[in-house]
Amino acid sequence: MVHILNKDKNMRVLVVDDECCVLNFVKKILGTKGFEVITLQSSKGLEDYLLISDLLLIDIKLEDENGIDVVERLRTKGFNIPVIFLTDYTDANTVISASRFSATNILKKPLNDEELLRVVKEMLGYNLNPTIPYSREYKVIGSSKAMFEVFKKIGLACQNDLNVLITGETGVGKEVVSRLIHENSPRKEKPFVILHCPAIPWDLFEAELFGYVKGAFTGALVDKKGKAKLAEGGTLFLDEIGDIPYKLQAKLLAFVERKSYFSLGSSKEEKADVRLIFATNRDLKKMVEEGKFREDLYHRISQMGIYIPPLRERKEDIKQLVDYFIAFANAEIGTMVEGVEEEAMKKLMDYSFPGNVRELKNLIYKTVIETKFGKIKDFDIHPEKTTVYNTTCSFDRFIDMLLDSTPEEDLPNLLERIEVYLIKKLLEKYSGNKSKVAGLLGISRNTLENRLRGIFSN
Ligand SMILES: Nc1ncnc2c1ncn2[C@@H]1O[C@H](COP(=O)(O)OP(=O)(O)OP(=O)(O)O)[C@@H](O)[C@H]1O
Known part of the structure; x- marks a missing residue:
């Protein structure tokens, strides 16, 4: 069933939410802008109204049903009306799950009138794509507004095969985010392969990525598959892409552009059916300006960009991450730590975590091992050391x-x-x-x- 926008009448928006105040708010804001608004407190009878509506706004946590399940059911039946999910919840599963359908957007409550109007207008012009099934398996923690935006982008990235560039400081979660994209994409049954670019000596980089045939160079005693081949059908994650020397960037560009390559020592061009995700903690735009990174490569790899802010700029995530890592550490190590005392939590909140989530995770594991059971009373963190650069000391x-x-x-x-x-x-x-x-x-x-x-x- 294809949904056709009715251009000759006022746009009709159908809103489903069990909270009257939300229904009234949406009706007031959209009503004053000339939209016709139909409100429902549950999904009962929804399908009848859908046939005469241009856009659906639906709460994710309805009293007796989940809005995402409702939309999944509607999509299966062929209703491909654009949808805006409304939610109080910002956990990764909810946001990605809601962003996984085509022609959807998601708004966090409490609603803001300007954002509501902007997204409603944007969604009314949406181009509808086929739906991709969603996997709920992978877990990335974050309840901050910043991570909410990241999850929305992950949801979008799962729907297409564009090259994604994930940026952010070390330890912010670039690799976990790239895994999450893979796990929720149609390629999830195929391999997810990581290439930590700087971990390989540069003269072996091509051999590692494209593989080689026996005799290609001294020491090539047998054929070896490269990472591009190992990732066939799946996702290839190239980490620390900003570290690649300039002369290798040209080789990478050819691969990214053509999605094909030659194994070392072979004259047979191989096609690569892989989704490419890149990550870096460097400022690639600046590197382009400085002539250290190829501009054409930069544009190729960043068809879609996802920036993960440092942990110090999303401190709301710390509590949830701490609980998550404690639970994990308890399960792995067999300890029975039950949380963190208020003073110790304050110490965490006051710390700037230069190593980001990785540093927090390591700290939690270390402290859980020492604490063994009960609540964590203190963390062994030292005030940030400020680096003093003595310019006269050459x-x-x-x-x-x-x-x-x-x-x-x-x-x-x-x-x-x-x-x-x-x-x-x-x-x-x-x-x-x-x-x-x-x-x-x-x-x-x-x-x-x-x-x-x-x-x-x-
Ligand atoms: N939001 C998150 N939820 C749960 N775990 C996380 C999250 N972010 C990061 N981690 C954990 O923190 C550690 C570091 O994450 P990851 O390796 O993805 O960071 P990175 O940005 O790729 O780091 P680098 O730039 O140093 O390679 C991992 O153990 C990962 O599991």
């Missing part, structure tokens, strides 16, 4: 000072000590993220792990 001067203060007999260990110190410091800074640190140092994750073994054996 690299050369620093080396001179180091040499002056190092006895000759210690010189043979100096390089190793500097390396170990640097790795330790960076691991602290990036909350133990080895791939990230390896990338920053331009070494492979294996090399970093070997150096770490050095740390622990010292």
Whole structure:
């Protein structure tokens, strides 16, 4: 059943909500703008009104039914009227689930008149697409307005196959968001493959992504499938895309543009049926301006952009994340921690979490192990260390000072000590993220792990 907009009459909006105040508010705001508004307190008889309406506004949590289920049923029956969901709830499942249908939008209560009018007008011009079934399996926590917007975008991303660029600081959840897109997309039964770009030495990057055939280079003893092949039919997630050197960007551009590639040593062009998601914590636009990142590649990979704000800008999420991580840690470790005392929670709320959700998660796990049962009374967090940059202290001067203060007999260990110190410091800074640190140092994750073994054996 195709829904045809009636252009000759006032637009008719059907509103279903069990709260009279919401019905009255929508009627007043839309009524004054010339819309005809029909209100219902439940979904009973809804289908009769749908035939004469141009737009449906429906509460997600109706008294006896879920608005999302109602719309799912309607879509199955062929009613593809545009829908605006109304909700008090901002959890990922609800928002993504509601955003998964074509021709839908979602508004958070309490409703705001300007936003209501804007979205109503936008939805009345909607182009209807086929519906994609929704999976409720994956869990990403967040009840803030900022995450609400992120979830809405995830819902949209699940409906198409566009290249997505996820941006945000380290540890904000770029990888979990990319998994969530995959898990809710039609590709969910196929593989989700991750390529942490900087974790691979750059001269092996192409081999890793496109694979190679036996004899392609010294050491290529057998054919090896690349990540593009391993992700066939599914999603390929390229993490830390901003770290890729300029000359490799051209190779990547050809792949992204044509969705095809050549394995190293092969002259056969392979087609790749993959959805591409990219992530970075760098400012790619600035890198483009500075000539460090190809503009054409930037536009290609960011057909859709999702920005995840740092945790310090969405502190409303902290409480929910804490409960979630405690429950997880209890289940994994077998502890019986029951929550967090008020003072300790205040300490968390006052902290700026430079390592974002990853830092919070690590902190919770560490504290749960120490606490074992009962409520968490305190967290071992230190006030943010401010980095002091001494501009007069040049690299050369620093080396001179180091040499002056190092006895000759210690010189043979100096390089190793500097390396170990640097790795330790960076691991602290990036909350133990080895791939990230390896990338920053331009070494492979294996090399970093070997150096770490050095740390622990010292
Ligand atoms: N909203 C969230 N809900 C639940 N867990 C989360 C959320 N955001 C992040 N996490 C957890 O925090 C950790 C870091 O997340 P993730 O690896 O996705 O961050 P990232 O932004 O990709 O980091 P990086 O830039 O360093 O690669 C993971 O263990 C992930 O499970």
